[in-house]
Amino acid sequence: MCGIVGCVNGSSVLPVLVDGLKRMEYRGYDSAGVALLRADRSTVIKRAGKLVELAAALDESKPTGAAGIGHSRWATHGPPTEVNAHPHVASWAGGSIALVHNGIIENYAELKAGLLTQGRTFLSETDTEVLAHLIAVARSEGKDLLEAVRTVLTQVRGTFALAILDSTEPGRMIGARRGSPLIVGVANDAIYLASDQTAILGHTDQLVFLDDDEIVDCRSGTYTVIDFEASVQRHEVHRSELQLEEIQKSGFPHFLLKEIHAQPEAVRDILRGRLILEDGISHLGGLDTIMPFLPWLDGIDTVACGTSYYAGLVGSYLLERMTELPVHVAFASEFRYRSPVVAKGTLGMVISQSGETADTLAALRELKRRGNHPQEQRRRGGGNPVIGLVNVVGSSIAREVDGGVYLHAGPEISVASTKAFTAQVIAQLLVGLQIGRNRRLPITEGQHIVRALHALPDQIQRILDRSADIEAIADRVAGYDHVMFLGRDALYPVALEGALKLKEVSYIQAEAHAAGEMKHGPIALTGPDLLTIYLCPKNDLYEKARSNLQEVKARGGTLVIVGTEGDTSLREFSDDVVGIPAEAPIWTQPILVNVWLQLLAYYAAVKRGTDVDQPRNLAKSVTVE
Numbered sequence: 343m344c345g346i347v348g349c350v351n352g353s354s355v356l357p358v359l360v361d362g363l364k365r366m367e368y369r370g371y372d373s374a375g376v377a378l379l380r381a382d383r384s385t386v387i388k389r390a391g392k393l394v395e396l397a398a399a400l401d402e403s404k405p406t407g408a409a410g411i412g413h414s415r416w417a418t419h420g421p422p423t424e425v426n427a428h429p430h431v432a433s434w435a436g437g438s439i440a441l442v443h444n445g446i447i448e449n450y451a452e453l454k455a456g457l458l459t460q461g462r463t464f465l466s467e468t469d470t471e472v473l474a475h476l477i478a479v480a481r482s483e484g485k486d487l488l489e490a491v492r493t494v495l496t497q498v499r500g501t502f503a504l505a506i507l508d509s510t511e512p513g514r515m516i517g518a519r520r521g522s523p524l525i526v527g528v529a530n531d532a533i534y535l536a537s538d539q540t541a542i543l544g545h546t547d548q549l550v551f552l553d554d555d556e557i558v559d560c561r562s563g564t565y566t567v568i569d570f571e572a573s574v575q576r577h578e579v580h581r582s583e584l585q586l587e588e589i590q591k592s593g594f595p596h597f598l599l600k601e602i603h604a605q606p607e608a609v610r611d612i613l614r615g616r617l618i619l620e621d622g623i624s625h626l627g628g629l630d631t632i633m634p635f636l637p638w639l640d641g642i643d644t645v646a647c648g649t650s651y652y653a654g655l656v657g658s659y660l661l662e663r664m665t666e667l668p669v670h671v672a673f674a675s676e677f678r679y680r681s682p683v684v685a686k687g688t689l690g691m692v693i694s695q696s697g698e699t700a701d702t703l704a705a706l707r708e709l710k711r712r713g714n715h716p717q718e719q720r721r722r723g724g725g726n727p728v729i730g731l732v733n734v735v736g737s738s739i740a741r742e743v744d745g746g747v748y749l750h751a752g753p754e755i756s757v758a759s760t761k762a763f764t765a766q767v768i769a770q771l772l773v774g775l776q777i778g779r780n781r782r783l784p785i786t787e788g789q790h791i792v793r794a795l796h797a798l799p800d801q802i803q804r805i806l807d808r809s810a811d812i813e814a815i816a817d818r819v820a821g822y823d824h825v826m827f828l829g830r831d832a833l834y835p836v837a838l839e840g841a842l843k844l845k846e847v848s849y850i851q852a853e854a855h856a857a858g859e860m861k862h863g864p865i866a867l868t869g870p871d872l873l874t875i876y877l878c879p880k881n882d883l884y885e886k887a888r889s890n891l892q893e894v895k896a897r898g899g900t901l902v903i904v905g906t907e908g909d910t911s912l913r914e915f916s917d918d919v920v921g922i923p924a925e926a927p928i929w930t931q932p933i934l935v936n937v938w939l940q941l942l943a944y945y946a947a948v949k950r951g952t953d954v955d956q957p958r959n960l961a962k963s964v965t966v967e
């Protein structure tokens with residue numbers, strides 16, 4: 343998704359902008375640009391395509407300035423051309439405004455119509471350009487820059503994170519946000535704006551997270567935050583924990599492989615200090631605020647998108663067993679518009695790696711609105727609580743939930759999500775232990791789950807150490823154009839996630855089904871052109887799974903099987919068999935099986951020569967609808 347970086351430091355900001363844009367490349371983009379405005383010489387340089395094009399142009403002209411803004415664009419309104427790239431510029435009698443924008447201006451057409459009648463001319467097809475013109479108009483009416491931005495933004499519907507410059511005030515930069523992240527980086531002699539903290543890492547670790555409908559007025563080393571009513575707002579300055587090493591490949595050929603291999607450590611990090619073996623329970627400080635609610639709990643409503651949604655589906659199987667509560671999981675993009683019934687006494691659970699996914703954020707707000715039952719309000723003094731399972735600290739979702747569990751998976755740079763999925767399933771097991779043990783989950787079962795979680799990092803490592811096995815299989819998988827994943831119970835959503843990962847990074851058409859549903863339709867596809875990947879570790883449904891394998895085999899289907907280590911009987915169906923550690927119980931099997939599928943997708947993509955870390959058309963952190 344689009345990225346913003348801005349800096350005012352009184353000297354030369356160009357290296358900060360170029361560095362910041364490079365660091366945000368992982369988010370996906372199709373054009374980029376920078377603006378450095380000075381009273382005597384303003385420079386705006388934009389290029390379609392990859393950043394190397396822009397960097398070459400900047401190398402040639404070497405613009406200087408005390409304040410500058412940069413942007414990488416993922417096209418929404420208008421194709422990814424140079425003219426549609428940001429910054430957008432509009433002039434007024436005294437000078438010019440340059441502006442970069444993440445988000446969508448919903449009423450841009452009506453705003454544009456008004457500006458056209460005033461004789462303003464537009465160069466681009468973007469919704470963003472109207473903002474530059476509106477601010478320019480307000481400036482020509484004599485408003486101070488900050489006041490001009492504030493009055494304009496009160497007319498705007500939609501979402502935005504903005505960084506704005508005015509050529510008449512070369513040492514000043516304005517930022518604003520609504521529904522799209524914007525962080526202020528604070529240093530002694532410089533202030534930074536960024537939509538993603540990786541962009542300013544190395545320049546400062548002192549961060550201020552703006553809230554919606556806030557504007558920040560930045561000058562070298564000082565800043566002021568106001569709301570849309572012009573009242574000054576105070577914010578805590580947070581210290582970022584992010585290390586430069588975490589956003590580098592560290593010897594791996596791709597971030598995707600690095601992140602798959604980071605999982606043993608990521609699991610240790612999410613579990614650290616959170617398990618109590620003696621009581622078979624978890625300790626989650628982030629759930630303290632909702633503890634009084636637990637005795638009344640009647641169900642769980644989960645919302646998420648993509649991989650996070652599949653993690654939620656895996657969790658639903660596990661949580662129902664642990665808590666004996668009904669768990670409903672919905673795509674956030676569906677939930678927000680379908681008039682969902684949120685019953686009294688349910689716990690809302692929002693799952694997101696980035697904490698900024700627009701649909702998930704909207705679904706969270708809908709969960710809160712619809713869970714705000716007046717009788718419950720009277721009984722307990724609040725509506726249904728909503729918790730977040732979120733990776734990015736300080737993100738919008740993390741800040742809007744009533745409590746939650748941080749995933750501590752570290753930054754996920756590869757567009758395709760891997761370690762976050764693992765952490766999301768674990769976070770649900772931790773929540774399940776907390777709720778379950780306060781209900782009817784026996785201590786012995788709780789202890790069993792705690793032990794299974796403690797054993798997980800080494801078990802994942804065992805799989806990673808055998809990557810060569812799956813690499814050889816992936817070489818064959820890469821030769822297919824159609825792949826079907828099958829699994830039962832909690833391994834059905836793992837099949838869905840396996841198919842998503844494979845199609846995302848290798849572009850092989852992949853679909854997934856609950857294995858028991860195969861004979862109700864999908865088996866019609868079985869034949870020499872279709873590869874079936876069957877998830878078949880030893881568990882209660884193992885015998886049924888073997889019958890499904892027979893059915894595929896009998897129809898001439900080719901199989902790859904993820905089973906259990908040492909289960910040689912699966913060789914009857916395929917030569918391509920890998921296995922998860924035999925001691926892993928049902929609680930952690932989905933995670934282990936999924937690690938094999940992540941490796942399979944990775945190696946198939948490498949074999950097919952795709953852009954593994956930035957697959958075509960995809961963006962990290964989908965902050966627009």
Ligand code: F6R
Nearest residue numbers: 648649650694695696699758759
């Ligand atoms: C798939 C993937 C996406 C995200 C989805 C939700 O590999 O990365 O499907 O899982 O866009 O993103 P978050 O978890 O950031 O809300």
